[in-house]
Amino acid sequence: MRRILVGIKRVIDYNVRVRVRPDGSGVVTDGVKMSANPFDSIALEEALRLRERGEADEVVAVSVGPAEAQQQLRDALAMGADRAILVKSDAAIEPPAVARVLLKLVERESPRLVLLGKQAIDDDCNQTGQMLAALWDRPQATSASKIEIQGETARVTREVDAGLETIEVDLPAVCTTDLRLNEPRYIKLPDIMKAKKKPLDTIELASLGVDASPVLKVLKLEPPPQRQKGVIVKDAAALVAALKQKGLA
Amino acid sequence: MNRVLIVAEHLDGKLNAAVAKCVACAGAIPESEIAIAVLARDGAAVAGAAAAIAGVARVLLVKNPANEPALAAVLGPQVAKLAEGYGFVLGPSTTFGKDLMPRVAALLGAPQVSDIMAVESATRFRRPVYAANAIATVEAPAGRQIVATVRVASFQAAADGSGPAPIETPMLDVKLPQSTRFVSVSAARSDRPDLQTATRVVSGGRALGSAENFKIIQALADKLGAAIGASRAAVDAGYAPNELQVGQTGKIIAPELYVAVGISGAIQHLTGIKDARTIVAINKDAEAPIFEVADYGLVGDLFSLVPEIEKLL
Numbered sequence: 001m002r003r004i005l006v007g008i009k010r011v012i013d014y015n016v017r018v019r020v021r022p023d024g025s026g027v028v029t030d031g032v033k034m035s036a037n038p039f040d041s042i043a044l045e046e047a048l049r050l051r052e053r054g055e056a057d058e059v060v061a062v063s064v065g066p067a068e069a070q071q072q073l074r075d076a077l078a079m080g081a082d083r084a085i086l087v088k089s090d091a092a093i094e095p096p097a098v099a100r101v102l103l104k105l106v107e108r109e110s111p112r113l114v115l116l117g118k119q120a121i122d123d124d125c126n127q128t129g130q131m132l133a134a135l136w137d138r139p140q141a142t143s144a145s146k147i148e149i150q151g152e153t154a155r156v157t158r159e160v161d162a163g164l165e166t167i168e169v170d171l172p173a174v175c176t177t178d179l180r181l182n183e184p185r186y187i188k189l190p191d192i193m194k195a196k197k198k199p200l201d202t203i204e205l206a207s208l209g210v211d212a213s214p215v216l217k218v219l220k221l222e223p224p225p226q227r228q229k230g231v232i233v234k235d236a237a238a239l240v241a242a243l244k245q246k247g248l249a
Numbered sequence: 250m251n252r253v254l255i256v257a258e259h260l261d262g263k264l265n266a267a268v269a270k271c272v273a274c275a276g277a278i279p280e281s282e283i284a285i286a287v288l289a290r291d292g293a294a295v296a297g298a299a300a301a302i303a304g305v306a307r308v309l310l311v312k313n314p315a316n317e318p319a320l321a322a323v324l325g326p327q328v329a330k331l332a333e334g335y336g337f338v339l340g341p342s343t344t345f346g347k348d349l350m351p352r353v354a355a356l357l358g359a360p361q362v363s364d365i366m367a368v369e370s371a372t373r374f375r376r377p378v379y380a381a382n383a384i385a386t387v388e389a390p391a392g393r394q395i396v397a398t399v400r401v402a403s404f405q406a407a408a409d410g411s412g413p414a415p416i417e418t419p420m421l422d423v424k425l426p427q428s429t430r431f432v433s434v435s436a437a438r439s440d441r442p443d444l445q446t447a448t449r450v451v452s453g454g455r456a457l458g459s460a461e462n463f464k465i466i467q468a469l470a471d472k473l474g475a476a477i478g479a480s481r482a483a484v485d486a487g488y489a490p491n492e493l494q495v496g497q498t499g500k501i502i503a504p505e506l507y508v509a510v511g512i513s514g515a516i517q518h519l520t521g522i523k524d525a526r527t528i529v530a531i532n533k534d535a536e537a538p539i540f541e542v543a544d545y546g547l548v549g550d551l552f553s554l555v556p557e558i559e560k561l562l
Contacts, residue, residue: 017516018379027383096360123378125363127351130321134355139322139429142348155432160344161445162260163436163492167320170428179498180491215360219386224523230544236557239529239547248506248527249473249562
């Protein structure tokens, strides 16, 4: 079975304006819409396309998080994943521990490809995929904007600071997705009904024998310093005059 | 003594400007002693440039044809080997550092602090989360090795020092994987300043409407001696190449002057420009969020305003 494992993280929705709690203990989550990390939805879409192109037989969506993350896995099943696994963890879990959990699942599932978002839009860490690749001792291709599988290798175009880099990796490998890899499909109503019949297994994190206790302690969160609102200038000449006065033109 | 190892990013024999900013970050760690690792094919010029930076105690030059072009899977085990005895291993929060450092951290069994924007003590750091809508203060356990990436926009580059640091050439007995191979890179060569380190940047957004129209950004940038940037919308629409994207998932920049042309100012874009000294926004929509952060706003048609500004400069 040629399998693709896709990571799905439950995060505050992309469109929510995140606010820090007044006591600095975290961000406001009450009544806030939660969604799959957008980069993870791109990873899932790519997995589905690879399956549709005959490069994979099964797509397994995996989440490490609270029981509520079942919702994001149900969405993944509705999008087209064949089955899902929730590794249940009520406490916050850091990227190195997520990587160790994913490694356990990799050992069970033997995927030819693990597709993850390049970063989660909550902690913005950009670590998990690379860490999994290192622990698994397999290649990594991060920030992918194009993935082509040719036999036992994948040719991946990566978005890098200089432009676009193409590398070739032997499979199995870990690939993390950038924004322009694809545009995830919309979930259709009948698929939501069908998804209810697809298998969603829940595993207790503790049963995997992975030490998931946090190493870094978040002491506090603060809102960022606000920029002073500036002035509206009346025309191009006024703008240029202001810039010249500041020595910027 | 806090021993800090910085992994040098370099291309075509030139040290990336982000490295001197990593040195500044390392210098903010109390009682730090700073070494820079240069993994290269030849690397003499890069090592020389690294050794010249003030505050650098030594440069470790590892020559190997496999080290260029840089591949995280190849560099990772070498950096992990070099990191023995170092309390901190730093890299720039560029696509190079983002790719490599977590791999190093996992090999070392160390936690990673991503995007350090300020050092409060040898164990306490500040970093942005939620697209910089919140700043977290994180504490790492004392006495444990820490891997980190440095948010380069938050630090002023360390200057060159009075005399070069010694360059050592350690021999590494590390097995390098063959399972990751470089194929090609398509990079636009240009005479413009580098977006990440430019003092002036002119960026265009979706309102430009086409790749052809994006040229008016180039004309203004030429006049200002500025680098060119773009919003995600402009890159997605194909008006500008991906390497010009500024924002949460693109480049985080801190120029003296940032001119946003036809950019509405999504949160994810603002994340990339929060540290700019002066922000100018030109947009026909007076309600656009970009005006909330702009020092100077100009409301109107960019297609007439931009050429007008260019003539007045």
